[in-house]
Amino acid sequence: xxxxxxxxxxxxxxxxxxxTTYTRESQYPKMYDEKPVTLLVMPPIxxxxxxxxxxxxxxxxxxxxxxxxxxxxxxHLALELLKAESAYDAEMFIDQDATMFGHVFxxxxxxxxxxxxWEKKGLGIETKIKYIIKSTVxxxxxxxRSCDLYLDFYNNSGSNSGFGALVNLTATxxxxxxxxxxxxxxxxxKYIFTDIPRGKYNPIYMKDxxxxxxxxxxxxxxx
Amino acid sequence: xxxxxKILVIAxxxxxxxNPRLYYWGSNGETTKYEELTYxxxxxxxxxxxxxxxxxxxxxxxxxGGKRGVVPPGIYAEYGYLLFLPSTAEAFEKxxxxxxxxxxxxxxxSTYFPQKGEEMLKKEMELYPESKKxxxxxxxxxxxx
Numbered sequence: 001x002x003x004x005x006x007x008x009x010x011x012x013x014x015x016x017x018x019x020t021t022y023t024r025e026s027q028y029p030k031m032y033d034e035k036p037v038t039l040l041v042m043p044p045i046x047x048x049x050x051x052x053x054x055x056x057x058x059x060x061x062x063x064x065x066x067x068x069x070x071x072x073x074x075x076h077l078a079l080e081l082l083k084a085e086s087a088y089d090a091e092m093f094i095d096q097d098a099t100m101f102g103h104v105f106x107x108x109x110x111x112x113x114x115x116x117x118w119e120k121k122g123l124g125i126e127t128k129i130k131y132i133i134k135s136t137v138x139x140x141x142x143x144x145r146s147c148d149l150y151l152d153f154y155n156n157s158g159s160n161s162g163f164g165a166l167v168n169l170t171a172t173x174x175x176x177x178x179x180x181x182x183x184x185x186x187x188x189x190k191y192i193f194t195d196i197p198r199g200k201y202n203p204i205y206m207k208d209x210x211x212x213x214x215x216x217x218x219x220x221x222x223x
Numbered sequence: 224x225x226x227x228x229k230i231l232v233i234a235x236x237x238x239x240x241x242n243p244r245l246y247y248w249g250s251n252g253e254t255t256k257y258e259e260l261t262y263x264x265x266x267x268x269x270x271x272x273x274x275x276x277x278x279x280x281x282x283x284x285x286x287x288g289g290k291r292g293v294v295p296p297g298i299y300a301e302y303g304y305l306l307f308l309p310s311t312a313e314a315f316e317k318x319x320x321x322x323x324x325x326x327x328x329x330x331x332x333s334t335y336f337p338q339k340g341e342e343m344l345k346k347e348m349e350l351y352p353e354s355k356k357x358x359x360x361x362x363x364x365x366x367x368x
Contacts, residue, residue, distance in 0.1 A: 038353045052266070059262045063255070066295050067245050071353050074297035076261065077304055077361065106356030182254055182262055201291065202245065
């Protein structure tokens with residue numbers, strides 16, 4: 001019996017030593033070096049046929065970043081100026097000099113997002129989005145992460161009975177999708193920005209370097 | 224046993240009272256009222272959605288909450304800009320419900336809203352000085368200075 005405990009302990013130690021552990025500092029060191037305060041959200045680059053996806057993501061990115069402690073230039077106000085400056089198409093700027101956004105908006109960094117998948121699949125929504133935060137001071141990429149997320153509405157029903165499940169299944173199929181898509185956008189943002197180093201207005205600003213972080217590219221199913 | 228029960232009650236009370244958010248966004252649900260209404264207004268703006276949005280912003284600036292207890296970045300600015308638009312006063316004049324009108328002491332919306340809008344944009348710069356670079360030119364443009 002004693003041997004079994006020893007084997008199990010050694011085995012668990014071996015298994016845990018194989019798992020790579022990350023911290024926020026090891027994943028996003030440049031965020032700590034540059035300490036951006038003000039962020040500007042660029043309109044998302046939409047590589048899908050779902051035209052609503054761009055607006056859904058654009059209107060929902062700022063809240064999680066503000067909650068993380070950043071000052072985010074209001075996307076609703078920035079949009080007009082971006083259009084006036086012919087800067088609405090983020091594709092044109094993702095690989096270009098970003099310093100102009102510092103001069104015009106006072107932004108320390110710019111957020112680009114690329115939507116590669118956004119579609120209803122089965123009884124849920126499948127999304128694949130990449131986010132990049134680029135410095136307007138050094139033009140360096142400070143944060144880069146992608147999220148492959150499936151939002152499962154069927155298993156979210158909470159019903160165990162056959163009839164209940166059938167009712168929920170029908171309801172899910174005919175439900176107006178807008179709120180569901182808002183939820184999908186929010187969940188994507190939540191996963192992406194979970195590990196972002198906290199900003200100036202967060203109580204743990206510059207104290208979160210050693211907090212554990214996940215891999216940069218995530219694939220999750222959420223309910 | 225009695226001791227464990229007491230601990231459980233206290234833990235439940237603390238968890239139900241705690242608000243993990245830094246700011247108040249019009250509701251405490253998973254998807255906030257702010258997220259829903261701003262998208263709705265951005266996607267398909269109607270006179271009703273404008274009135275609802277004005278009331279949401281008024282609630283957010285009047286009842287700051289969350290861990291920081293102040294209005295979130297950008298909210299004074301968004302509210303101020305919305306109040307400056309002539310279409311906002313017009314929509315509120317014609318379509319606001321009685322309950323919505325009660326939020327404002329002054330019913331001369333076409334005069335009062337731009338005044339309040341200017342005040343809101345100035346508050347954004349006071350609370351968040353980093354916004355000045357963007358907000359000041361916007362305010363100058365709106366006031367014709």
